[in-house]
Amino acid sequence: MEVGAPSPAERLDGQAAPSSTGVSRRISVSEFSCHCCYDILIDPTTLNCGHSFCRHCLALWWAASKKNECPECREKWEGFPKVNILLRDAIEKLFPDAIEQRKEDIQQNPDASDSLAAFQKYGTEQTPAAPNMGRINPRGGGFFSGVLTALTCVAVVLLGYHWSSRELEDDLLVHKPVAKWTAEEVIHWLEQLGPWTSLYKERFLLERVNGRLLLTLTDEDFAKAPYHVENGSHRKAILMELERVKTLGAVHPGKSLFLLYALKSSPRLTMLYLYLFDYTDVFLPFIHTICPVQEEEFEDIIAKLLDLKEPAWKQWQEFSIKYFFLPYQLVAEFAWDWLAVHYWTSRFIIVNAMLLSVLELFSFWRLWSRRELKTIPHRMWSHFWKVSTQGFLMAIFWPVIPQFVCNCLFYWALYFNPVINIDLVVKEVRRLETQVH
Secondary structure, eight states: OOTTOOOHHHHHTTOEEEOTTSOEEEOOGGGGBOTTTOSBOSSOEEOTTSOEEOHHHHHHHHHHHOOOBOTTTOOBOOSOOOBOHHHHHHHHHHOHHHHHHHHHHHHTOHHHHHHHHHHHHHHHHSOOOOTTOOSOOTTSOOHHHHHHHHHHHHHHHHHHHHHHHOSSOOOOSSOOOGGGOOHHHHHHHHHTTOGGGGGTHHHHHHTTOOHHHHTTOOHHHHHSTTTOOOOHHHHHHHHHHHHHHHHHTTSOHHHHHHHHHHHHHOHHHHHHHHHHHSIIIIIHHHHHHHSOOGGGTTSOHHHHHTOOSOOOHHHHHHHHHHHHHOHHHHHHHHHHTTTTTSHHHHHHHHHHHHHHHHHHHHHHHHHHHTTOGGGHHHHHHHHHHHHHHHHHHHHHHGGGSOHHHHHHHHHIIIIIHHHHHHHHHHHHHHHHHHHHO
16 A cells, blocks of 8 residues: 555545435444554454454454453453454445455465464363353352352361361271271271170280281181180171271372372373382272173172282273273272272262263363364373373472371362362353354
């Protein structure tokens, strides 16, 4: 365009347009001009403050400043700016030739095209605001989310305090190792077996039987002095329960916390770690529980955990399919077998595994819809380093982290993470509905 030549907007200023009454009126082009380039608005976008800008002008401003604010008055916008459809239709109807010319000019500008693409990608990543939800915090939290977070924090602290200060707690996922039981704790454990143990608890107390000594006792030892457990059924019940608590108490609290968070954030990588570094103690019981062979389907759960045989080819085949496509289902199946032992805890784990499976499917759907599947190797590599770094830091600082803090983290991941994941699933469903409409 020559210097001093009028712009397309200036040439259109004063053009006559028909009104609803059939009487022509003069159009002031300033009504339809962008506050950035002062030309005809292209895909007009009106912000909260009332200023309207060309879509590409707003994208160029956002790309240069990385600020969610109006270029004119610097007022921050909420949510993600949408095209003003009514204004766009009116401009395209009044100035069709000028609009087509400007669109061609914008398409020839690579900076505008790149900025528009980046701006739109940024917008699709934002959580869409639900209708009739009132004013939403730009950081994503609302009144309900704040109240829920506060209540869960208080509940976690109370549970952590209850766990740390407990003396007589029977139904915990992570038990104190049997070898560290005191004589009083052995008596308490014995009392939980039933009223028939009252015949023997005084004898155990007189002998000061602690956990380490309890582990050495056999059926013959119980039958002889000084214990005199003459009833064979009683001896069998004591030995069976001792075998069960030995299995439950074998899990170290640090390992329990690690598995709880690692299986949630990276199940495939965690199972690979167990296969490489904890094959006998953890991986073998895990695969025998979730992928039992046909003749073992009705065996007791403790028998599966104590089975150290190499898995059959059929077990490996079933495990591999679920490992790659439904890793959280493996966690849910393992928890399902423990329903009789940990009724509510297993149900929380199963529900959380289902929610995490749904979130993973949403993640793959988002990558596919954006044609970003080729970025999966890079994302996996970044995730690997992130998880490895967190695990390394956890191993370093674990000895100095207060037990109370660990208890709070454990309860948060176990009982309150499903509540958070429900909120995330609802947001993903709303995002999907918005994209469809």
